[in-house]
Amino acid sequence: xxxxxxxxxxxxxxxxxxxxxxxxxxxxxxxxxxxxxxxxxxxxxxxxxxxxxxxxxxxxxxxxxxxxxxxxxxxxxxxxxxxxxxxxxxxxxxxxxxxxxxxxxxxxxxxxxxxxxxxxxxxxxxxxxxxxxxxxxxxxxxxxxxxxxxxxxxxxxxxxxxxxxxxxxxxxxxxxxxxxxxxxxxx
Amino acid sequence: xxxxxxxxxxxxxxxxxxxxxxxxxxxxxxxxxxxxxxxxxxxxxxxxxxxxxxxxxxxxxxxxxxxxxxxxxxxxxxxxxxxxxxxxxxxxxxxxxxxxxxxxxxxxxxxxxxxxxxxxxxxxxxxxxxxxxxxxxxxxxxxxxxxxxxxxxxxxxxxxxxxxxxxxxxxxxxxxxxxxxxxxxxx
Numbered sequence: 001x002x003x004x005x006x007x008x009x010x011x012x013x014x015x016x017x018x019x020x021x022x023x024x025x026x027x028x029x030x031x032x033x034x035x036x037x038x039x040x041x042x043x044x045x046x047x048x049x050x051x052x053x054x055x056x057x058x059x060x061x062x063x064x065x066x067x068x069x070x071x072x073x074x075x076x077x078x079x080x081x082x083x084x085x086x087x088x089x090x091x092x093x094x095x096x097x098x099x100x101x102x103x104x105x106x107x108x109x110x111x112x113x114x115x116x117x118x119x120x121x122x123x124x125x126x127x128x129x130x131x132x133x134x135x136x137x138x139x140x141x142x143x144x145x146x147x148x149x150x151x152x153x154x155x156x157x158x159x160x161x162x163x164x165x166x167x168x169x170x171x172x173x174x175x176x177x178x179x180x181x182x183x184x185x186x187x
Numbered sequence: 188x189x190x191x192x193x194x195x196x197x198x199x200x201x202x203x204x205x206x207x208x209x210x211x212x213x214x215x216x217x218x219x220x221x222x223x224x225x226x227x228x229x230x231x232x233x234x235x236x237x238x239x240x241x242x243x244x245x246x247x248x249x250x251x252x253x254x255x256x257x258x259x260x261x262x263x264x265x266x267x268x269x270x271x272x273x274x275x276x277x278x279x280x281x282x283x284x285x286x287x288x289x290x291x292x293x294x295x296x297x298x299x300x301x302x303x304x305x306x307x308x309x310x311x312x313x314x315x316x317x318x319x320x321x322x323x324x325x326x327x328x329x330x331x332x333x334x335x336x337x338x339x340x341x342x343x344x345x346x347x348x349x350x351x352x353x354x355x356x357x358x359x360x361x362x363x364x365x366x367x368x369x370x371x372x373x374x
Contacts (some may be wrong), residue, residue: 084290084314085272085281094272103271118337119309122330126306127271143309147342148335150305155334 033166036111036133039063040167042070043111043135046088047174050075057174060088060112062096062105065131071108072096088112089120093127104128111135113171115142115164121150125158133163135171220353223298223320226250227354229257230298230322233275234361237262244361247275247299249283249292252318258295259283275299276307280314291315298322300358302329302351308337312345320350322358 001009039061046059058076063069074091078084089112096105106128113135116124121143124132137146144151144162151160188196226248233246245263250256261278265271276299283292293315300322303311308330311319324333331338331349338347 078290082288082290083284084310085277086290097270101269103265103269117309117313119306119313122304122306122309123272126304
């Protein structure tokens with residue numbers, strides 16, 4: 001085997017290895033997306049509970065990254081409970097801490113149908129949640145990339161990995177439908 | 188009376204009026220500061236409760252601007268309650284909402300011994316608190332002027348009036364003492 005042939009074989013072997021790694025990464029990403037969509041559907045089911053109470057339909061679930069178990073569920077109840085802290089994420093963080101008996105949720109993923117506000121983004125950082133999956137963005141008030149990005153702020157002592165747009169259309173449509181109905185009922 | 192004399196009298200009258208207004212404003216400011224110090228002392232008493240539990244000593248009270256009554260009190264219990272939401276301000280906002288049966292605390296002043304973090308500043312804005320009085324600033328993590336200023340952010344739908352440094356030294360000393368003790372006990 002000549003030197004040139006050896007060289008070509010090495011290149012071909014490297015290329016095959018790279019392609020296999022890319023394939024594996026794409027497969028892992030597809031599997032992760034499938035999982036993320038599964039939990040976002042759970043968050044959407046929570047949002048529907050808010051809708052039924054005529055609350056802005058936002059739902060949230062907290063998942064243990066190690067076991068894949070849903071640790072807590074919550075939905076917006078601000079008007080129902082007359083409580084500024086009644087947002088879906090706050091409820092989920094509170095219940096998650098209680099379940100784990102720990103203020104650190106540092107091995108969990110939080111799924112929420114709408115981009116968190118400043119308070120909820122702050123609570124996510126305070127609870128050291130490492131990964132946040134968002135359905136629809138909230139251009140007017142969101143603090144995970146829209147107005148501010150409190151989840152990935154280098155000045156804070158904790159930053160999250162953020163995934164945006166998982167079942168984004170479904171999450172966004174639920175919001176549009178809610179506000180359309182609200183306008184019609186007011187009109 | 189000549190024209191010049193009339194002119195001088197008018198000037199003197201204007202000056203006297205201005206001085207009286209300035210005096211009244213200074214008196215009102217001094218009275219407000221006295222009131223603010225009174226409520227900050229209440230917040231400091233709450234902070235001492237946290238200190239006794241070996242929690243970072245932060246205390247908070249919520250006052251009704253119309254009646255001057257303290258609506259709710261709270262102190263940091265994050266480690267004790269294993270709760271990321273266990274900050275003084277969150278407790279005070281929760282209790283205030285429950286007391287008033289309203290998520291809007293739009294006629295209240297919140298007194299806190301240390302500059303709020305991102306979560307608590309967010310909760311203050313979400314609860315529409317119009318006035319916030321802060322003892323000591325928190326250069327490393329504060330979100331009411333230090334790292335960010337979420338309380339006076341023009342992009343949000345609500346902004347607070349913020350007063351800083353009321354009994355600032357006392358509030359700051361309590362923090363220093365706490366961390367000094369902590370280092371000594373660790374050493």
